[in-house]
Amino acid sequence: MTADDRFAEDFRQARADLPLGTRNEIITGPVSDWATDFSHLEAEWAADPYRIQDELRQRCPIARTGRFGGGWLPTRYEDVAEIAYDTERFSSRSIIMSNFRPPRELAPVGGTPPISSDPPFHRDARRLLLPAFTKSAVAGREQATRAFCHSLxxxxEGQDVVDAARDYAQHIPVRVIADMLGFPPDDGPRFREFIENALEGVNLPPEQRLARMEQLFEYLQEQIRDHVDHPREDLTTYLVNAELYGQKLAPSHVAGTMALLLIAGIDTTWSAIGASLWHLAKTPADRGRLIADPALLPTAMEEFLRAYAPVTMARLVKDDMHWHGVGMKADDWVLLSFPAANRDPAQFERADEVVIDREVNRHAAFGLGIHRCVGSHLARMELRVALEVWLERIPEFSLADPAAVAWSTGQVRGPRALPVRVAPR
Structure with a gap:
């Protein structure tokens, strides 16, 4: 048996040995009261979560729901931060709130390490990835990213209206992550399908959702097999050869980390780029300031990340407990809304405004605690370059039809349709 065959067999066995978790009934439909029946999957939430979060912050800072087997939604910065840092009482073994709870046996590794890992394993799994995401490593990818943005x-040429999300924003992280992992760049449509299955298909029956996830892991197995046969200088080959505690990484660890980078590394950045372009399309004063003073862009970019933070993460309560006056049960979900934390007026002055020259901006767009985004340098580079190139090439643009803008549902929020009227330079 070749090394490739052994890895493939280990991978299949690891997937087969995964125990089933807790399944809950699918609960959909209109929300009766956001304080007691919240749902981040409803169209009303996708269209404008900030109004709802502001109301909850005043009424009951920790909302609850019976959907998905029970969950909680803190909306104050201090509560979100406290839970994010509390690894003793909250587990990260599943970071997507759905009708399926992975079993406790998956801890402390989880299905997509390190984001699904609990201490102490998390620290060592995260450390493996750090070299690929240093500032110097990211800087080496900037030139190719800039050239790709120009090519998009x-x-x-010749178009009066383009979709800034579909035709621009979504392609940039797809190309960057595919290049990092050594995947075929033409597989972009497959990546988008995997993302939709993972992040927006959480209301599907558990069996159907698991079957869709298997499609992703079958694809990853194909890529791993190819990298075992044809090693090269990329992150996949690095993970296949990496060691932890004196042993090669388990096949499930390799594939899980690749799945994390493929899904989280694309959708979050795509959403941040799209939301920033949406703001500039509807706010000519801010767009004009950035055209006149390009040096302001890095500061403005941080404000876009604060105001339109795309990511909400989930945790699972480890044991029954009372937490800040609410009775949480073991395996209750907790949604850590970093967008809500970033709009908390107790933490930020003029929290509901976009202030592109905001000087003090310790936002939580990249998370808080041990799971703060390992790829933040990469995401910032992609966002900055995407905006620099767009503003250089298309300084004048506006929303072609505000009603046609569509936002994704679920835990990563960003424009999925963003038609803008353009006047290329």
Missing amino acids: IDTF
Whole structure:
């Protein structure tokens, strides 16, 4: 048996040995009261979560729901931060709130380490990834990213209206992550399907959702097999050869980390780029300031990340307990809404405004605690370059039809349709 065959067999066995978790009934439909029946999957939430979060912060800072087997939603910065840092009482073994709870046996590794890992395993799994995401490593990818952004805008020639999300924002992280992992860049449509299955398909029957996830892991197995046969200088080959505690990484660890990078590394950045372009399309004063003073962009970019933070993460309560006056049960979900934390007026002055020259901006867009995004340098580079190139090439643009803008549902929020009227330079 070759090394490739052994890895593939180990991978299949690891997937087969995964125990089933707790399944809950699918609960959909209109929300009766956001304080007692919240749902982050409803169209009303996708269209404008900030109004709802502001109301909850005043009424009951920790909302609850019976959907998905029970869950909680803190909306104050201090509560979100406290839970994010509390690894003793809250587990990260599943970071997507759905009708399926992975079993406790998956801890402390989880299905997509290190984001699904609990201490002490988390620290060592995270440390493996750090070299690929240093500032110097990210800087080495900037030139290719900039050239790709220009090539995307080249395709707009002759068009009066383009979709800034579909035709621009979504393609940038797809190309960057595919290059990092050594995946075929033409597989972008498959990546978007995997993302939709993972992040927006959480209301599907558990069996159907698991079957869709298997499609992702079958694809990853194909890529791993190819990298075992044809090693090269990329992150996949690095993970296949990496060691932890004196042993090669388990096949499930390799594939899980690759799945994390493929899904989280694309959708979050795609959403941040799209939301920033949406703001600039509807706010000509801010767009004009950035055109006149490009040096302001890094500061403005941080404000876009604060105001339109795309990511909400989930935790699972480890044991029954009372927490800040609410009775949490073991395996209750807790949604850590970093967007809500970033709009808390107790933490930020003029929290509901976008202030592109905000000087003090310790936002939580990249998370808080031990799971703060390992790829933050990469995401910032992609966002900055995407905006620099767009503003250089298309300084004048506006929403073609505000009603046609569509936002994703679930725990990563960003424009999925963003038609803008453009006047290329």
